[in-house]
Amino acid sequence: EAGVTQFPSHSVIEKGQTVTLRCDPISGHDNLYWYRRVMGKEIKFLLHFVKESKQDESGMPNNRFLAERTGGTYSTLKVQPAELEDSGVYFCASSQVGAEDTIYFGEGSWLTVV
Amino acid sequence: QKEVEQNSGPLSVPEGAIASLNCTYSDRGSQSFFWYRQYSGKSPELIMFIYSNGDKEDGRFTAQLNKASQYVSLLIRDSQPSDSATYLCAVRWNQGGKLIFGQGTELSVKP
Numbered sequence: 489e490a491g492v493t494q495f496p497s498h499s500v501i502e503k504g505q506t507v508t509l510r511c512d513p514i515s516g517h518d519n520l521y522w523y524r525r526v527m528g529k530e531i532k533f534l535l536h537f538v539k540e541s542k543q544d545e546s547g548m549p550n551n552r553f554l555a556e557r558t559g560g561t562y563s564t565l566k567v568q569p570a571e572l573e574d575s576g577v578y579f580c581a582s583s584q585v586g587a588e589d590t591i592y593f594g595e596g597s598w599l600t601v602v
Numbered sequence: 603q604k605e606v607e608q609n610s611g612p613l614s615v616p617e618g619a620i621a622s623l624n625c626t627y628s629d630r631g632s633q634s635f636f637w638y639r640q641y642s643g644k645s646p647e648l649i650m651f652i653y654s655n656g657d658k659e660d661g662r663f664t665a666q667l668n669k670a671s672q673y674v675s676l677l678i679r680d681s682q683p684s685d686s687a688t689y690l691c692a693v694r695w696n697q698g699g700k701l702i703f704g705q706g707t708e709l710s711v712k713p
Contacts, residue, residue, distance in 0.1 A: 492645070521700075523701075529705070530606070530703045530704055530705045530706070531646070531690065531701075532703070533700035533702070543698075546700075547700065579646070588698040589651050590648060591648065592645075593646045593647070594645055595644055595645045
């Protein structure tokens with residue numbers, strides 16, 4: 489069974505450009521989470537979807553970040569316009585409803601804004 | 603003030619020894635505690651979680667929780683070079699809620 493997959497694995501963009509990160513959770517996992525780790529810092533929560541609904545978006549840093557999960561399957565995280573401080577690793581994770589203790593992470597999308 | 607603190611290391615132990623990884627947290631309302639392992643460039647992998655005070659064992663791994671001291675640890679017995687990785691401690695306030703991570707401790711097991 490495929491794990492959590494993320495695209496692209498690496499992205500280098502210029503300040504002011506737009507980047508869209510995609511996450512495909514494990515099949516059947518209605519919980520989908522986005523986290524990110526910026527250089528030298530801990531992994532921080534961004535938001536949590538249950539199916540297509542945003543359950544908690546308290547970690548989204550500002551309105552330059554937009555997450556969607558249309559149809560409750562894959563999710564996208566768009567950063568527009570990107571700033572230098574957005575550089576880091578963006579992790580997607582998923583879990584089954586009722587089994588939120590067992591969260592599976594993807595390998596992350598490495599974003600560098602120059 | 604950081605909510606979850608870990609010694610960043612690196613912690614170096616010889617092969618076959620016990621590695622002890624420590625984590626403290628600031629919120630007394632935290633309910634669930636997790637240990638993840640992350641190899642460089644890879645995804646964090648769940649090792650185990652613990653809810654109650656005391657020890658929880660899974661193979662060579664033992665998690666220890668002391669809520670009064672707001673302290674959780676992970677012991678790795680018979681450490682192997684393949685255990686060399688960054689170990690992440692995370693806490694959660696409520697069922698299904700977000701994980702709060704520490705910065706991670708880098709462990710190096712020397713052959």
